Amino acid sequence: xxxxxxxxxxxxxxxxxxxxxxxxxxxxxxxxxxxxxxxxxxxxxxxxxxxxxxxxxxxxxxxxxxxxxxxxxxxxxxxxxxxxxxxxxxxxxxxxxxxxxxxxxxxxxxxxxxxxxxxxxxxxxxxxxxxxxxxxxxxxxxxxxxxxxxxxxxxxxxxxxxxxxxxxxxxxxxxxxxxxxxxxxxxxxxxxxxxxxxxxxxxxxxxxxxxxxxxxxxxxxxxxxxxxxxxxxxxxxxxxxxxxxxxxxxxxxxxx
Ligand SMILES: O=C(O)[C@H](O)[C@@H](O)[C@H](O)[C@H](O)COP(=O)(O)O
Numbered sequence: 001x002x003x004x005x006x007x008x009x010x011x012x013x014x015x016x017x018x019x020x021x022x023x024x025x026x027x028x029x030x031x032x033x034x035x036x037x038x039x040x041x042x043x044x045x046x047x048x049x050x051x052x053x054x055x056x057x058x059x060x061x062x063x064x065x066x067x068x069x070x071x072x073x074x075x076x077x078x079x080x081x082x083x084x085x086x087x088x089x090x091x092x093x094x095x096x097x098x099x100x101x102x103x104x105x106x107x108x109x110x111x112x113x114x115x116x117x118x119x120x121x122x123x124x125x126x127x128x129x130x131x132x133x134x135x136x137x138x139x140x141x142x143x144x145x146x147x148x149x150x151x152x153x154x155x156x157x158x159x160x161x162x163x164x165x166x167x168x169x170x171x172x173x174x175x176x177x178x179x180x181x182x183x184x185x186x187x188x189x190x191x192x193x194x195x196x197x198x199x200x201x202x203x204x205x206x207x208x209x210x211x212x213x214x215x216x217x218x219x220x221x222x223x224x225x226x227x228x229x230x231x232x233x234x235x236x237x238x239x240x241x242x243x244x245x246x247x248x249x250x251x252x253x254x255x256x
Contacts, residue, residue, distance in 0.1 A: 003236075004217060004231075004236040004237070004238055004252070005235070005236070005237055005238070005252070006217070006237075006238040006240065006245070006248055006252045006253060007237065007238070007239050007240070008240050008241070008242055008245040008248075008253065009239070009240070009241055009242070010241065010242055011205075011241050011242070012046065012049065012205035012206065012241050013049070014241070015046070015049075015203070015205055015239060015240065015241045016046065016049035016050045016052070016053045016205075017053050018239065019050045019053070019148075019201065019203055019239050020050050020051075020053035020054040020056075020057055021057065021059075022201075022239075023039070023050065023054055023146065023148075024054060024057055024059050024060055024062070024063060026039075026145060026146050026199070027039065027063045027068060027145070027146075028062060028063060030145040030146075031063070031064055031067060031068075035067065036067040036068070036069065037063075037067065037068050037069070037145050038068070038069035038070075038071065038142060038143060038144050038145050038146075039068065039069070039070055039071070039144070039145065039146050039147075039148070040071045040072065040073050040144050040146070040147035040148065040189075040197060041070060041071070041072050041073065041086065041090050041148060042072075042073045042074065042086065042148045042149050042150050042158060042203075043072075043074065043075070043076070043086030043089060043090075043150065044086075044150035045150075045205075046150055046203050046204065046205045047086075047089075047090075047148060047150050047203065048089050048090075048093050050148070050203065051089075051090055051093035051094035051095075052093045052094065054094050055093065055094045055097050055098070060098065063098075065098040065099045065100045065101075066099055066100065066101045066104075067101075067104075068100060068104065069104045069106070069133070069142065070090075070095065070100065070104065070105045070106060071106045071130070071142075071144065072086055072087065072090075072106070072107055072108045073147060073148070073149060073157075073158040073188065073189050073194065074086065074108070074158035074159040074160075074186055074187065074188035074189065075087065075107065075108035075109075075159075075186060075187050075188075076183050076185075076186055077109075077110075077111050077119045077122065077175075077183070077185040077186050077187055078110065078111055078183060079110055079111050079112040080110035080112055080113065081110075082110075084183065085107075085110065086108075087107040087108070087110075106126075106129055106130075106133075108122065108126050108173075108187050109122035109125055109126060109187070111185075119175035119176070119177070119185050119186070119187055120175045122175065122187050123171070123173040123174055123175040123187045124171075124173070126173045126187060127140070127171060127172045127173040130142060130172060130173070130193075131172075139196075140172055141172055141193055141196055143198070144196065144197035144198060145197075145198050145199065146197065146198065146199045146200075146201060147194060147197035147199070147200050147201070147232070148200075148201045148203060149194070149200065149201065149202050149203065149227075149230065150202075150203055150204065151202050151203070151204040151209055151212060151213060151216075151227050151244075152181060152209075152212065153208045153209060153211075153212060154180065154212060154225075155212035155215065155216060155220070155224070155225035155226055155227045155228065156180075156181070156226050156227070157194070157202065157226050157227045157230055158188045158189055158194065159176045159179055159181075159186040159187070159188035160188055160190065160191055160194075160226040161176070161179060161180055161181070161226065162223070162224055162225060162226060163223060163224065164176065164178075164179075166188065166190060167191075167222070167223050167226075169190055170190075170192075171190065172189065172190060172192075172193040173187060173188070173189055173190065173193065174187070174188055174189075174190050175187055176188055191222060191226065191229045191230065194230055195229075195230065195231050195232070195233070196233065197232050197233065198232060198233050198234050198235070199232045199233075199234060199235040199236075199237065200230050200231065200232035200235070200236050200237070201237045201238075201239055202216075202227060202230060202236070202237070202238045202239070203239045203240075204238075204239075204240055204241075204244040205240070205241040205243065205244050206241070206243050206244055207243040207244070207246065209240075209243075209244040210243065210244055210245070210246040210247045211247060212225060212227060213227070213238065213240060213244050213245065213247065213248060214246070214247025214248055214249070215228070215247075216228040216230075217238065217248055217249055217252055218249055
């Protein structure tokens with residue numbers, strides 16, 4: 001298992017700028033190697049700041065956006081276009097301003113979508129969409145070059161919350177009811193699916209994240225602290241601001 005690495009930036013704004021720059025380079029590298037790139041998006045405040053920062057980078061135009069696949073790690077199960085949906089936030093912050101191929105943008109279903117107001121059917125539908133894009137062989141999900149995650153104060157990632165039944169769901173995508181973070185109904189990739197990504201980036205800003213970040217890096221259990229159960233295939237990268245990094249074990253700190 002690859003050991004996690006940690007990069008610390010002075011404040012949330014610099015963190016968002018740095019993650020945006022890394023993301024553009026990651027997409028360019030993937031396209032240079034494979035002719036295409038795939039990214040899994042997350043929700044929350046720091047993710048929105050990253051998307052806005054990508055949108056403002058001149059180098060964003062070096063990416064061939066028509067050959068980028070966009071997936072989501074989780075979604076709030078609300079009607080299409082609801083401002084609280086992670087999809088709506090990502091579209092407003094970045095996706096609407098870059099020339100993506102709409103067929104390669106894969107939002108998780110909305111509660112007023114074809115699967116109806118049933119999060120289990122929505123999760124199953126998204127699992128089918130992932131499987132349809134998987135490489136031939138045994139894979140049930142496509143290759144993800146980079147999967148980004150925000151981190152909750154309680155250590156949740158995507159919509160995998162501490163001690164939640166989702167930990168016992170062995171399907172690739174799970175419906176979540178009773179989320180402690182509103183709204184209560186969501187869909188999410190499960191941890192084993194998240195961990196198929198080549199690189200996973202956990203992004204957190206603010207002192208209220210310090211405890212969860214410190215415990216995850218110190219080796220907490222994934223059921224109690226889901227962020228501790230995240231591992232990218234070739235890289236697990238924690239991208240933090242100074243406040244969120246306050247309890248990172250000293251041997252892992254590379255303060256900037
Ligand atoms: O749908 C969501 O709410 C998320 O995907 C969730 O996992 C989020 O990324 C974290 O809660 C961090 O959010 P903040 O960056 O806003 O703290």
